[in-house]
Amino acid sequence: MNRIKKLFQEKKNILSIYYTAGYPNLGDTIQIAEALQKSGADLLEIGFPYSDPVADGPVIQASSKQALDQGMTLKVLFEQLKDLRKHVSIPVLLMGYVNPVLQFGVENFCKACAEVGVDGCIVPDLPIAEYEEFYQDCFEKHNLSNVFLITPQTAEERIHKIDGLTNSFIYLLSSSATTGKNLEVGNTTEAYFSRIKAMNLKNPTMIGFGISDKQTFDKACSYANGAIIGTAFVKALAGGNLEESISNFMKKFRD
Amino acid sequence: MKYKVNEKGYYGDFGGAYIPEMLYPNVEELRQNYLKIIADPDFQKEFHQLLKDYVxxxxxxxxxxxxxxxxxxxxxxxxxxxxxxxxHKINNTIGQILLAEKLGKKRIIAETGAGQHGVATATVCALRNLECVIYMGEVDIERQAPNVARMKMLGAKVVPASSGSKTLKDATNEAMRDWINNPVDTHYIIGSVVGPHPYPDMVAIFQxxxxxxxxxxxxxxxxxxxxxxxxxxxxxxxxxxxxxxxxxxxxxxxxxxxxxxxxxxxxxxxxxxxxxxxxxxxxxxxxxxxxxxxxxxxxxxxxxxxxxxxxxxxxxxxxxxxxxxxxxxxxxxxxxxxxxxxxxxxxxxxxxxxxxxxxxxxxxxxxxxxxxxxxxxxxxxxxxxxxxxxxxx
Missing domain, CATH: 3.40.50.1100 (Rossmann fold)
Incomplete structure (x- = not known):
């Protein structure tokens, strides 16, 4: 059984952490992954940076730019992840935009993911139709899960289609927003989360965008199988000792 | 027709709509309606009248x-x-503002480089009394001061794009981010034959x-x-x-x-x-x-x-x-x-x-x-x- 499926079968209130590969330093990728696993993360989303990240707010844009300036590329990242599975046993997803994948080559990308033990991908600007036509076969051949996003504006019929294409989990955006906005769970958001919950989808869901503290995390977990934290974690990496920053950050959620 | 867009939004190997899910409802609404709205005789009449008397x-x-x-x-x-x-920029902004009105949009956003498309957008927003926000690279704001002043006179809010090279590409990123964060009442008037389908086709039709x-x-x-x-x-x-x-x-x-x-x-x-x-x-x-x-x-x-x-x-x-x-x-x-x-x-x-x-x-x-x-x-x-x-x- 794959690592993602197993995780969702065995655990509730899953905590997934996003970070940008190559930030704060080019070579930190594995060290951050290990520290996160040690301090209680259940799932990792490693971002491969892109020059024009339109779905991201200022914090992740800045971390992406710094990573690129320091020399991060997909080639460098796969090299760093060569021994990933010697260090980390929790599921790992790669997250990034479609153009670097295209230039690396879809087949090469999927093959490299499988070789280093990456379990799946999140590519926000890869639409469903293009995924089905050009990517799905290759992803499936290499046992890679592709995670799709849904927003409060996603129509019900489309949610069912996404559920059908998914074999890991669905990424539920708390609102239509770029990353790093605060989550305000008002009546509309609550109605949306409840609506999705009542659809009884075959796949588990994870809530992302705007989760930054224990309170918003717990709230998200009451509607979904867990939540994803990105911007708040990337911010926490900005200064000081890496291991300490990570363990202090994670204590807020795991004590 | 061999050089025009196909049903899937492609020109040969090129085109498509590589957009995050947050933009899908907006772009899909446009895709389903643009040809119908443009073909409507009332739309055509108003479009051509404005091109003649206003442009x-x-x-x-x-x-x-x-x-x-x-x-x-x-x-x-x-x-x-x-x-x-x-x-030529105004040919497109006249077309898109009329289309935005038909879709019931209340707020217009656009990117601009030199400021020509920004001015053309701010102009039609003044003409039709719609809220207008223009994204422009910080570098371009400095080197195109007269156009920035024009947009402000026309009632537009000019927002500096301060990421990347602070020019047109980055202004476009910021406009897309604005659209993601305002998914219901906003129309994005893209100024060129770029962007997700149906924009390249729609802008080409207006031009x-x-x-x-x-x-x-x-x-x-x-x-x-x-x-x-x-x-x-x-x-x-x-x-x-x-x-x-x-x-x-x-x-x-x-x-x-x-x-x-x-x-x-x-x-x-x-x-x-x-x-x-x-x-x-x-x-x-x-x-x-x-x-x-x-x-x-x-x-x-x-x-x-x-x-x-x-x-x-x-x-x-x-x-x-x-x-x-x-x-x-x-x-x-x-x-x-x-x-x-x-x-x-x-x-x-x-x-x-x-x-x-x-x-x-x-x-x-x-x-x-x-x-x-x-x-x-x-x-x-x-x-x-x-x-x-x-x-x-």
């Missing part, structure tokens, strides 16, 4: 006598520079008035609606697509698209996308763009802010790949010299963008008597500072 169309097709003598061919200038607000008129005017003036050559400059490519649109299926008409070579195609300071670019995805469509081996977008350079863009529209990529269009490039220096030449020969100060198209005449060889149409996409008022500095005027 000042049809724009003249002017047989430039002294140019013609110099090059030994009949050089016609399609005078988009005479449009209200000074360029196609350029070649529609040109055909009629050529028939009246030369007895044939088929010129030998049609030339236009290409940044994203909206004036070129408008100029090529009704000639694409007339295979004997040679289409020449002129890109900005900047300081030279190999100088590292260039925007000659078809020379320097590779296939990839930027701003929602698969096209040709300037990028690193790792797929990171490379910063372009051109003296002309309107051509300072690292990609081209997907339909241009298709015309290039199929060989239907010839894609060439002109340097900063050549374009400025051509701008001065046009001013001296014809008494017309062209936008530096348009001067790129004019500059290519110098490199062509004519047998004599060919009919050549050049799209004079905009006037040079906005570029006086650049001309003044270059020629020590």
């Amino acid at each position: 000042g169309r049809p724009s003249p097709l002017y047989l430039a006598k002294r140019y013609s003598e110099k090059y030994g061919a009949n050089i016609f200038l399609k005078r988009e520079d005479l449009n209200h607000t000074g360029a 196609s008035i350029i070649s529609e008129e040109t055909k009629k005017q050529l028939l009246e003036q030369t007895g044939s609606d088929q010129p030998d050559y049609v030339l236009a400059c290409v940044g994203g490519g909206s004036n070129a697509m408008g100029m090529f649109y009704h000639f694409m299926d007339d295979e004997q008409v040679k289409l020449i698209a002129v890109e900005a070579a900047g300081k030279g195609v190999s100088s590292g300071f260039s925007a000659a996308t078809t020379y320097l670019g590779k296939e990839g995805v930027l701003h929602g469509s698969r096209s040709i763009l300037m990028q690193t081996a790792d797929g990171q977008v490379v910063e372009p350079h051109s003296v002309s802010a309107g051509l300072d863009y690292p990609g081209i529209g997907p339909q241009h990529a298709h015309l290039f790949k199929t060989g239907r269009g010839q894609y060439v490039s002109i340097t900063d220096d050549e374009s400025l010299e051509a701008g001065l030449l046009c001013t001296k020969l014809e008494g017309i100060i062209p936008a530096i963008e348009s001067a790129h198209a004019l500059a290519y005449l110098e490199k062509m060889e004519f047998k004599g008597g060919e009919n050549v149409v050049v799209c004079l996409s905009g006037r040079g008022d906005k570029d006086l500072d650049t001309y003044i500095k270059y020629f020590n005027l």
